[in-house]
Amino acid sequence: MLPEVHYKPASARIDPSLSDINYYFDMLGELIQARVRAHFAGIKESSTYFLPAFDHGTDPLSRFVRKNKLTIEEHYLLLIALTPHVRPEFFDEKIQEALPQPGDFPAIGGVRGKQFRGFLPTGETVLFLLAGENWCACQELFHRLFGPEHLFAKKRIVWLEAPPDGEPLMSGKLIISPSLVTYFTTGREYLPHYSSNFPAHQLHTSMQWNDMVLNPNVRQQIHEIRSWFFYSRKLMNRFGMKKKLNPGYRALFFGPPGTGKTLCASLLGKEFRKCIFRVDLSNLVSKYIGETEKNLARLFDEAEYKNWILFFDEADALFGKRTQVKDAHDRYANQEVSYLMQRIEGFEGLVILASNLKTNIDEAFARRFQSIIYFPYPSPEEQLQIWQKAFPRQLKPASEGDLLYVSQRYKLSGANIMNIVQYCCLSAMEQKIQEIPITLLKLGIQRELSKEGKAV
Numbered sequence: 001m002l003p004e005v006h007y008k009p010a011s012a013r014i015d016p017s018l019s020d021i022n023y024y025f026d027m028l029g030e031l032i033q034a035r036v037r038a039h040f041a042g043i044k045e046s047s048t049y050f051l052p053a054f055d056h057g058t059d060p061l062s063r064f065v066r067k068n069k070l071t072i073e074e075h076y077l078l079l080i081a082l083t084p085h086v087r088p089e090f091f092d093e094k095i096q097e098a099l100p101q102p103g104d105f106p107a108i109g110g111v112r113g114k115q116f117r118g119f120l121p122t123g124e125t126v127l128f129l130l131a132g133e134n135w136c137a138c139q140e141l142f143h144r145l146f147g148p149e150h151l152f153a154k155k156r157i158v159w160l161e162a163p164p165d166g167e168p169l170m171s172g173k174l175i176i177s178p179s180l181v182t183y184f185t186t187g188r189e190y191l192p193h194y195s196s197n198f199p200a201h202q203l204h205t206s207m208q209w210n211d212m213v214l215n216p217n218v219r220q221q222i223h224e225i226r227s228w229f230f231y232s233r234k235l236m237n238r239f240g241m242k243k244k245l246n247p248g249y250r251a252l253f254f255g256p257p258g259t260g261k262t263l264c265a266s267l268l269g270k271e272f273r274k275c276i277f278r279v280d281l282s283n284l285v286s287k288y289i290g291e292t293e294k295n296l297a298r299l300f301d302e303a304e305y306k307n308w309i310l311f312f313d314e315a316d317a318l319f320g321k322r323t324q325v326k327d328a329h330d331r332y333a334n335q336e337v338s339y340l341m342q343r344i345e346g347f348e349g350l351v352i353l354a355s356n357l358k359t360n361i362d363e364a365f366a367r368r369f370q371s372i373i374y375f376p377y378p379s380p381e382e383q384l385q386i387w388q389k390a391f392p393r394q395l396k397p398a399s400e401g402d403l404l405y406v407s408q409r410y411k412l413s414g415a416n417i418m419n420i421v422q423y424c425c426l427s428a429m430e431q432k433i434q435e436i437p438i439t440l441l442k443l444g445i446q447r448e449l450s451k452e453g454k455a456v
Helices: 016-040 060-067 072-086 090-098 123-131 135-146 178-186 216-238 261-271 291-306 328-346 380-390 400-409 414-431 438-451
Strands: 158-160 174-176 200-202 249-254 276-279 309-312 350-355 371-374
Touching (some): 016 090, 060 072, 072 123, 072 174, 072 178, 123 135, 123 174, 174 178, 178 291, 216 261, 216 350, 249 261, 380 400
Parallel strands (some): 249 371
Antiparallel strands (some): 158 174
16 A cells, blocks of 8 residues: 655745845845955955855745755855846946946946846856956856756756857856746746747646546556655665666556546646646647757756656657658657657656557657556446446436446447536536436437547
């Protein structure tokens, strides 16, 4: 038996300690003005005198700093990246206050945006404020804070935007994760909205596992995924399997439409308090060369940092057998599939791919799954259970035997049955009857099957 998961509902209130962050802006203001004045005084060396120490507050930024054991330089880096999102005029005001006379100050770096007209910090801004104008100190700090092995790069927390060709890396604009901007300023988790840059919808369900009727084989294999959630960390770390096994868990759900693939994925997310995002493959594949990989990188980076579940529906559209290369389009399509396979294999969380037909999935890719689960049409006994659970107690079929009859007579998926139940209930309410006659039930089934071109 797996242990039960207990959790407290998340609070929607804004953290009252958010006012503590104002203190950090006072410290950053002191640092900016000290560095600018030191420049005009001819002081070049990097001195810790210019880094006012932070007190340990109770705001989300302070909690993040303590949790990740950040240094004072890393704390300042977060604050510098956050500032334009909270105090748009801050840098311009503090720089101008420190200058001997009004004007530009190129040494501090910074750029202007296309729509945002305030000061946007760059890598040069970070180095000037944290290391002064000591060239050796700047180089060491740059490689330490922006290197690929740093927590900020691995978790996609803060990074430098690639500058135009031929320009120094340090001139790249400083970017902070939008999710952290929301968290640091409101105390709430940020969830991205669907867009061309983030082609995924968050899945929700109000159902529980007990509401779902599952084939016994499916239930057992879903139980294996639950086991991975409970014990994978212990297996990988304490038992030393991290160097022998690939990270994460990959599952393929296949079977006819409406048999519960999406609902099972949603319930796994709900049980383990993890956001699950359904990826829109039709929008993920861009007509512009290179854009698909960029969209995928953005999606996986965000999901890895937030420990989300990714659900690729109708996966055969992108993960199908790779085409023979006949033109440049086929070559780039195969490159995109290869890149996606690489990201999925390296993903440390749960990735679920759903397809109507297992035969559409490339055999070489199928071997990379830990679970391949077939979701069949429900048996007559399972259909009967779905019918019984589906109707509200206020509107029931006239006879229990009617449900037994239709369960044995027709081949329906769970989604089919729910559509039929909705039609029957609305029709009964319109006719002001409290029982569903067999004639109405058959009419609902006929309507549903005709939508799929099936004979009754």
